[in-house]
Amino acid sequence: MAINAGPEFKFNESISFMVACKDQEEIDHYWEKLSAVPESEQCGWLKDKYGLSWQIIPENMGELMQGPNAFAAMMQMKK
Template identity: 65%
Template structure:
């Protein structure tokens, strides 16, 4: 088992932890799956019924940020109260992440999107605070789904 970072997010999936890790490392540069520990064979203990081969503890890194995840079943699901901020250099980077991560159009607002696993992301320019200093800029941002930098600059 790899050494844990002092603080890191843990994502609880129903049964898609492995698929999610593989997907996320394909989206972000400098990313990798560090380790995957599976639930033991269910024949060894009735507590593991239906969990054999699923992820008990997955560790992965997305562009230098360490995460852990697990397949825990359907008891808990993701919601918008937690999101991950992706600070982007330019519009091209915003567009690239948006096209890969946004899968729920009705959840899009102000640079927030939801991926196919239900995880919320904020895909924003690294200088968002500079682009939302004036009331006109904030009004424009509030009407955007994906952030369009030029619209904020020209507001």
């Protein structure tokens, strides 16, 4: 649901959708369909053609982040 609250309320990243994907193929699928602003992509985040932010992540993201250098590795990634 979306509400038009007038020009005083600007659209921003405080609202995003998250898609938990089962594998890289599914991540690639959503990325290809949604990504429209390449300069805003990092760490699984992208923006679509309407400026809406999305988080496209693996289902096991919590498990993946348990590694000792996981955060540093993730910061180097786009998707």
